[in-house]
Amino acid sequence: MMTINFKRVSAVVLATTLVISLSGCSNWSKRDRNTAIGAGAGAIGGSVLTNGSGLGTVGGAAVGGIIGHQISR
Template sequence: MRKTPQRRGALTAATLLAALLASGCASMDRCDRNTAVGAAVGGVAGSVLTDQSTLGTVGGAVAGGVLGRGRGC
């Protein structure tokens, strides 16, 4: 799969946004922080894996949030 400049820029922007959002989680407890980070990473992964499909992005965010929350919370 070839990455176009627009796709590479969108992926870079999404990654930076996820990093900024994760840095704002300092006052959250461990479970909330893991949920937020999981949702952000899952959303980016879902977007990349489904060629920026909205359904793939939302599905990835939901799955990432659930997996990030884990069983220990």
């Protein structure tokens, strides 16, 4: 029987919602969009890698945002 980890599911849903809502900002610069997308992807990755840890999600978002910001240089 499969158990559902609600902490992990809620973190992934929150990060996905953030990415989708921020992608609707069409007047953002390319750097801003890359930063937001990187932060969303990092949050999802951090959440998955740390089994839904809040600190892992925030850390992943921070690292992903920095990487997304640097890619557009």
